[in-house]
Amino acid sequence: MEVILRRDVGAEARAALRDEADRLASWLDGAVMGAPYAGRQRRGEPLP
Amino acid sequence: MRHIDDDERRARLGVRHGLAPGCGARDPAGAATAVVALHGTDLPSVYLSVRARAHGVSRADVDAALFAARDIVPVLAMRRTLFVFPRALVGAAWGSAGARVADAEERRLARRLEEAGLAASGAAWLAAAQEDVEAACAGAPGGLGAAGVRAALPTRDLALPARPGAWGRETPVLPQVLTLMGARGRLVRASNGGTWRAWRPAWAPSARVLPGVEATTTATGYARICRAWLERFGPGTEDDLVWWLGSTKRDARAALRDAGAVAVTLDAGAVGYVAPGDEDPVGPAAPWVALLPALDPSTMGWRHRGHHLDPGDAAYVFDTAGNGGPTAWVDGRIAGSWV
Numbered sequence: 001m002e003v004i005l006r007r008d009v010g011a012e013a014r015a016a017l018r019d020e021a022d023r024l025a026s027w028l029d030g031a032v033m034g035a036p037y038a039g040r041q042r043r044g045e046p047l048p
Numbered sequence: 049m050r051h052i053d054d055d056e057r058r059a060r061l062g063v064r065h066g067l068a069p070g071c072g073a074r075d076p077a078g079a080a081t082a083v084v085a086l087h088g089t090d091l092p093s094v095y096l097s098v099r100a101r102a103h104g105v106s107r108a109d110v111d112a113a114l115f116a117a118r119d120i121v122p123v124l125a126m127r128r129t130l131f132v133f134p135r136a137l138v139g140a141a142w143g144s145a146g147a148r149v150a151d152a153e154e155r156r157l158a159r160r161l162e163e164a165g166l167a168a169s170g171a172a173w174l175a176a177a178q179e180d181v182e183a184a185c186a187g188a189p190g191g192l193g194a195a196g197v198r199a200a201l202p203t204r205d206l207a208l209p210a211r212p213g214a215w216g217r218e219t220p221v222l223p224q225v226l227t228l229m230g231a232r233g234r235l236v237r238a239s240n241g242g243t244w245r246a247w248r249p250a251w252a253p254s255a256r257v258l259p260g261v262e263a264t265t266t267a268t269g270y271a272r273i274c275r276a277w278l279e280r281f282g283p284g285t286e287d288d289l290v291w292w293l294g295s296t297k298r299d300a301r302a303a304l305r306d307a308g309a310v311a312v313t314l315d316a317g318a319v320g321y322v323a324p325g326d327e328d329p330v331g332p333a334a335p336w337v338a339l340l341p342a343l344d345p346s347t348m349g350w351r352h353r354g355h356h357l358d359p360g361d362a363a364y365v366f367d368t369a370g371n372g373g374p375t376a377w378v379d380g381r382i383a384g385s386w387v
Contacts, residue, residue: 001387003376004376004386006358006361006384012335013337016337017376023103024096027099031245033096033374033387041364041385044364045364046364047367048367
């Protein structure tokens with residue numbers, strides 16, 4: 001799971017988001033969420 | 049008049065939406081109540097929106113709340129969008145936003161049936177069809193899906209032709225009848241034949257599945273939903289409420305009046321409203337982060353979102369149809385997304 005930030009939120013918030021991403025991945029238990037705009041999000045492009 | 053600045057709006061969002069530390073929900077109904085209703089069009093969002101607010105809840109817990117205990121109930125309502133309401137608001141949703149959707153669907157379908165030469169009176173055909181559909185769903189212990197209804201009522205299984213010059217194929221009428229009956233509150237999605245990733249509902253009569261839940265009048269329904277929105281999303285402007293309710297401006301204004309909304313001023317100079325008795329300041333919440341799914345109510349809940357979303361980021365969070373994607377939040381602001 002990847003968190004894509006649009007601004008500097010500071011080290012503590014970044015670490016907290018990483019922890020939350022780990023908890024969410026654990027909750028999903030291997031299920032992959034289909035994200036229709038994942039490629040654009042990763043490249044930092046506007047959504048269509 | 050009280051002024052509520054953007055800092056306080058973000059603090060209220062964290063506390064009221066069950067996202068700040070110590071403010072979470074205990075169960076799916078609590079998570080839905082925290083945001084009035086969960087967006088349900090994209091089924092995984094229901095589960096992920098609950099998880100973000102009630103950390104100990106499992107997917108099985110959400111299934112049980114939806115389809116066994118029925119503490120939360122899917123209803124097609126505001127902006128012709130499927131929402132999952134806490135049971136206490138279902139009658140209000142049916143009577144107000146749901147009825148508005150059902151009325152529009154009924155008029156549209158009746159006109160199409162007549163234009164296609166399938167019925168002399170589309171309204172009369174639809175009235176009879178709804179009786180037949182309800183009886184068919186009532187006769188099946190677990191309810192019926194769209195395919196089951198079509199199989200059970202072959203003489204009602206009409207199809208509307210594609211519009212001349214338009215792309216597409218003919219469309220069966222009965223699934224659309226199910227949609228309008230769901231918005232009206234005659235039928236509910238009693239179970240889901242799909243996984244937690246996709247809807248494949250079986251429909252059953254509301255009277256059997258939700259005994260004692262009745263549609264309110266239009267005014268009462270809008271007032272109850274407006275009051276809940278003010279408590280959870282306040283302050284919001286009249287423009288926010290008109291958009292969120294998908295109602296006329298007249299109905300939104302009447303709802304604000306009937307809900308006893310209290311006017312406040314906002315940072316941009318606009319007038320906003322809070323619930324009566326909710327004028328006291330809300331202090332900063334403890335630091336919090338959240339990963340919310342696409343269409344989460346916290347992302348979507350206002351038309352004007354400057355207090356939680358930098359306008360320059362809007363194109364990276366919302367598509368051009370206005371659908372909010374998955375979001376990463378820090379202390380009441382959308383700071384990015386996740387995949």
